[in-house]
Amino acid sequence: IGQWVIDNILKAFDIRMIRLSGRLRGMIGAGGSMAKPFKAHIEGVVASRPFTLEGELDLNKPADFITFIFKDLWNEIKKTV
Secondary structure, three states: OHHHHHHHHHHHEEEEEEEEEOOHHHHEOHHHOEOOOEEEEEEEEEOOEEEEEEEEEOOOOHHHHHHHHHHHHHHHHHHHO
16 A cells, blocks of 8 residues: 555545535534534545545634545545555
8 A cells, every 4th residue: 555655646636625514603602612513525536536525624623624534535545555
């Protein structure tokens, strides 16, 4: 897997769109706590195949959102190698 990634890293994945939906008012709960995260719709290509991914973005935890995306993409790459 490692050598394949090194040889094909620029072709491994391409995130083409991230669409967030939700209401800012709905996200800010009482006392400024996070009430409802944004819904996220992600489209792109991984290992030469189109993918669609649904998730949530909590603005208090953006690293969790990025980790979620890349774990899913990595799992798709491993399936093709």
